[in-house]
Amino acid sequence: AQTVTQSQPEMSVQEAETVTLSCTYDTSESDYYLFWYKQPPSRQMILVIRQEAYKQQNATENRFSVNFQKAAKSFSLKISDSQLGDAAMYFCAYRSASGSARQLTFGSGTQLTVLP
Protein backbone atom coordinates (compact mmCIF):
# COMPACT_ATOMS: atom_id res chain seq x y z
CA ALA A 1 0.00 0.00 0.00
CA GLN A 2 1.14 3.50 -0.74
CA THR A 3 1.85 5.95 2.06
CA VAL A 4 2.34 9.71 2.00
CA THR A 5 4.24 11.54 4.71
CA GLN A 6 4.25 15.25 5.47
CA SER A 7 6.73 15.81 8.27
CA GLN A 8 5.97 19.49 8.87
CA PRO A 9 2.67 19.88 10.75
CA GLU A 10 3.03 23.67 10.72
CA MET A 11 4.99 26.22 8.71
CA SER A 12 4.99 30.00 8.60
CA VAL A 13 6.24 32.48 6.03
CA GLN A 14 6.44 36.23 5.78
CA GLU A 15 4.27 37.83 3.14
CA ALA A 16 6.15 38.13 -0.21
CA GLU A 17 8.72 35.53 0.87
CA THR A 18 9.19 31.96 -0.41
CA VAL A 19 8.32 28.79 1.48
CA THR A 20 8.79 25.11 0.71
CA LEU A 21 6.52 22.36 1.99
CA SER A 22 7.89 18.83 2.11
CA CYS A 23 6.29 15.54 1.12
CA THR A 24 7.67 12.04 0.78
CA TYR A 25 5.85 8.94 -0.37
CA ASP A 26 6.37 5.23 -0.55
CA THR A 27 5.33 3.13 -3.53
CA SER A 28 6.53 0.20 -5.59
CA GLU A 29 4.81 1.50 -8.70
CA SER A 30 6.56 3.32 -11.52
CA ASP A 31 3.62 5.20 -12.96
CA TYR A 32 1.56 7.47 -10.74
CA TYR A 33 0.44 11.03 -10.14
CA LEU A 34 1.19 13.40 -7.30
CA PHE A 35 -0.90 16.35 -6.23
CA TRP A 36 -0.88 19.25 -3.86
CA TYR A 37 -4.26 20.35 -2.58
CA LYS A 38 -5.00 23.43 -0.49
CA GLN A 39 -7.76 23.44 2.14
CA PRO A 40 -8.59 26.90 3.50
CA PRO A 41 -10.84 27.40 6.54
CA SER A 42 -13.83 27.21 4.16
CA ARG A 43 -12.95 23.46 4.04
CA GLN A 44 -13.12 23.08 0.24
CA MET A 45 -10.15 21.15 -1.10
CA ILE A 46 -8.64 23.07 -4.01
CA LEU A 47 -6.18 21.57 -6.48
CA VAL A 48 -2.93 23.54 -6.51
CA ILE A 49 -0.69 21.54 -8.81
CA ARG A 50 -0.29 18.11 -10.36
CA GLN A 51 2.79 16.13 -11.36
CA GLU A 52 2.91 13.08 -13.61
CA ALA A 53 5.62 10.64 -12.52
CA TYR A 54 6.76 9.85 -16.04
CA LYS A 55 7.50 13.51 -16.71
CA GLN A 56 10.93 14.63 -15.56
CA GLN A 57 10.07 18.30 -15.83
CA ASN A 58 8.79 19.82 -12.61
CA ALA A 59 5.24 21.20 -12.78
CA THR A 60 4.67 24.93 -12.36
CA GLU A 61 1.48 26.92 -11.87
CA ASN A 62 2.12 30.66 -11.51
CA ARG A 63 3.68 31.16 -8.05
CA PHE A 64 3.52 27.44 -7.24
CA SER A 65 6.16 24.96 -8.35
CA VAL A 66 7.24 21.49 -7.31
CA ASN A 67 10.56 19.75 -6.89
CA PHE A 68 9.89 16.16 -7.91
CA GLN A 69 12.68 13.70 -7.09
CA LYS A 70 11.43 10.31 -8.25
CA ALA A 71 14.37 8.26 -7.03
CA ALA A 72 14.16 9.83 -3.59
CA LYS A 73 10.34 9.65 -3.63
CA SER A 74 10.15 13.30 -2.69
CA PHE A 75 7.64 15.89 -3.87
CA SER A 76 7.98 19.34 -2.33
CA LEU A 77 5.89 22.42 -3.05
CA LYS A 78 7.46 25.85 -3.36
CA ILE A 79 5.29 28.92 -2.97
CA SER A 80 6.93 32.11 -4.20
CA ASP A 81 5.86 35.66 -3.32
CA SER A 82 3.56 34.34 -0.57
CA GLN A 83 0.24 36.09 -0.17
CA LEU A 84 -2.15 36.25 2.77
CA GLY A 85 -4.62 34.18 0.74
CA ASP A 86 -2.13 31.32 0.63
CA ALA A 87 -2.77 30.61 4.32
CA ALA A 88 -4.37 27.18 4.49
CA MET A 89 -3.78 23.51 5.21
CA TYR A 90 -1.81 21.92 2.37
CA PHE A 91 -2.13 18.24 1.57
CA CYS A 92 0.14 16.14 -0.58
CA ALA A 93 -1.63 13.26 -2.33
CA TYR A 94 -0.67 10.20 -4.39
CA ARG A 95 -2.70 8.41 -7.01
CA SER A 96 -1.80 5.27 -8.88
CA ALA A 97 -2.03 5.28 -12.68
CA SER A 98 -3.18 1.65 -12.66
CA GLY A 99 -6.15 -0.11 -11.11
CA SER A 100 -9.77 0.83 -11.47
CA ALA A 101 -10.52 3.09 -8.52
CA ARG A 102 -7.48 5.35 -8.64
CA GLN A 103 -8.24 6.81 -5.25
CA LEU A 104 -6.17 9.54 -3.67
CA THR A 105 -3.95 8.74 -0.70
CA PHE A 106 -3.32 11.86 1.36
CA GLY A 107 -0.65 12.93 3.82
CA SER A 108 -1.54 14.40 7.18
CA GLY A 109 -1.18 17.98 6.01
CA THR A 110 0.91 21.09 6.69
CA GLN A 111 -0.75 24.16 8.16
CA LEU A 112 0.72 27.24 6.47
CA THR A 113 0.50 30.62 8.17
CA VAL A 114 1.34 33.75 6.20
CA LEU A 115 2.53 36.65 8.36
CA PRO A 116 1.85 40.23 7.22
Added chain:
Amino acid sequence: ETGVTQSPTHLIKTRGQQVTLRCSSQSGHNTVSWYQQALGQGPQFIFQYYREEENGRGNFPPRFSGLQFPNYSSELNVNALELDDSALYLCASSQGGTAKETQYFGPGTRLLVL
Protein backbone atom coordinates in the same frame (compact mmCIF):
# COMPACT_ATOMS: atom_id res chain seq x y z
CA GLU B 1 -19.49 25.13 -15.58
CA THR B 2 -21.05 24.02 -12.28
CA GLY B 3 -18.68 22.77 -9.60
CA VAL B 4 -19.18 19.96 -7.12
CA THR B 5 -21.90 20.62 -4.57
CA GLN B 6 -22.76 18.79 -1.36
CA SER B 7 -25.71 18.84 1.00
CA PRO B 8 -26.30 19.42 3.80
CA THR B 9 -23.37 21.57 4.96
CA HIS B 10 -23.75 20.55 8.59
CA LEU B 11 -25.57 17.74 10.33
CA ILE B 12 -25.99 16.59 13.93
CA LYS B 13 -27.07 13.02 14.67
CA THR B 14 -27.12 10.75 17.67
CA ARG B 15 -25.39 7.42 18.04
CA GLY B 16 -27.25 4.58 16.32
CA GLN B 17 -29.06 6.78 13.81
CA GLN B 18 -28.69 6.66 10.05
CA VAL B 19 -27.59 9.51 7.79
CA THR B 20 -27.61 10.26 4.05
CA LEU B 21 -25.23 12.75 2.49
CA ARG B 22 -25.60 14.00 -1.08
CA CYS B 23 -23.20 15.08 -3.79
CA SER B 24 -23.74 16.56 -7.23
CA SER B 25 -20.82 16.04 -9.56
CA GLN B 26 -19.26 18.65 -11.77
CA SER B 27 -20.75 18.96 -15.23
CA GLY B 28 -19.25 16.36 -17.58
CA HIS B 29 -17.95 14.11 -14.78
CA ASN B 30 -19.05 10.49 -14.42
CA THR B 31 -17.10 9.43 -11.34
CA VAL B 32 -17.69 10.30 -7.70
CA SER B 33 -15.34 9.49 -4.83
CA TRP B 34 -16.14 9.88 -1.14
CA TYR B 35 -13.61 10.65 1.59
CA GLN B 36 -13.82 10.95 5.36
CA GLN B 37 -11.66 13.61 6.99
CA ALA B 38 -11.35 13.42 10.79
CA LEU B 39 -10.32 16.59 12.59
CA GLY B 40 -6.65 17.38 12.04
CA GLN B 41 -6.09 14.54 9.59
CA GLY B 42 -5.91 14.00 5.87
CA PRO B 43 -8.92 12.60 4.02
CA GLN B 44 -9.39 8.82 3.93
CA PHE B 45 -10.88 7.11 0.88
CA ILE B 46 -14.28 5.50 1.50
CA PHE B 47 -15.38 4.36 -1.97
CA GLN B 48 -15.77 5.43 -5.56
CA TYR B 49 -18.62 5.15 -8.05
CA TYR B 50 -18.09 5.06 -11.80
CA ARG B 51 -21.12 5.00 -14.10
CA GLU B 52 -23.41 3.91 -11.26
CA GLU B 53 -21.22 0.97 -10.13
CA GLU B 54 -18.98 0.81 -7.06
CA ASN B 55 -15.49 0.94 -8.47
CA GLY B 56 -13.33 0.54 -5.38
CA ARG B 57 -13.58 0.71 -1.63
CA GLY B 58 -11.30 1.74 1.21
CA ASN B 59 -11.06 0.23 4.67
CA PHE B 60 -14.56 1.14 5.86
CA PRO B 61 -17.21 -1.24 7.26
CA PRO B 62 -20.33 -2.26 5.30
CA ARG B 63 -22.49 0.20 7.23
CA PHE B 64 -20.97 2.80 4.90
CA SER B 65 -22.79 2.39 1.61
CA GLY B 66 -23.45 4.49 -1.45
CA LEU B 67 -25.33 5.02 -4.65
CA GLN B 68 -24.74 6.80 -7.90
CA PHE B 69 -27.64 7.95 -10.04
CA PRO B 70 -27.96 8.17 -13.85
CA ASN B 71 -27.14 11.90 -13.68
CA TYR B 72 -23.93 10.88 -11.82
CA SER B 73 -24.95 12.50 -8.55
CA SER B 74 -24.26 10.33 -5.52
CA GLU B 75 -25.33 9.52 -1.97
CA LEU B 76 -23.32 8.29 0.98
CA ASN B 77 -25.33 6.41 3.59
CA VAL B 78 -24.04 5.57 7.04
CA ASN B 79 -26.04 3.23 9.28
CA ALA B 80 -25.74 2.68 13.02
CA LEU B 81 -23.76 5.87 13.54
CA GLU B 82 -20.87 5.78 16.00
CA LEU B 83 -19.16 8.67 17.76
CA ASP B 84 -16.03 8.12 15.62
CA ASP B 85 -18.08 8.82 12.50
CA SER B 86 -17.94 12.51 13.42
CA ALA B 87 -15.93 14.04 10.58
CA LEU B 88 -15.97 16.13 7.44
CA TYR B 89 -17.23 14.07 4.50
CA LEU B 90 -15.83 15.15 1.16
CA CYS B 91 -17.10 14.25 -2.25
CA ALA B 92 -14.92 14.56 -5.34
CA SER B 93 -15.91 14.18 -8.95
CA SER B 94 -13.79 13.38 -11.97
CA GLN B 95 -13.99 12.30 -15.57
CA GLY B 96 -13.22 8.64 -15.00
CA GLY B 97 -11.86 6.04 -17.35
CA THR B 98 -8.49 7.63 -17.95
CA ALA B 99 -5.30 7.56 -15.94
CA LYS B 100 -5.05 11.35 -16.17
CA GLU B 101 -8.30 12.07 -14.33
CA THR B 102 -8.13 14.75 -11.67
CA GLN B 103 -10.53 14.85 -8.75
CA TYR B 104 -12.31 18.09 -7.90
CA PHE B 105 -13.78 18.43 -4.44
CA GLY B 106 -17.00 19.80 -3.03
CA PRO B 107 -17.17 21.92 0.13
CA GLY B 108 -17.94 18.93 2.36
CA THR B 109 -20.57 17.98 4.92
CA ARG B 110 -19.63 18.33 8.60
CA LEU B 111 -21.23 15.47 10.55
CA LEU B 112 -21.34 15.49 14.33
CA VAL B 113 -22.48 12.34 16.14
CA LEU B 114 -23.52 12.79 19.77
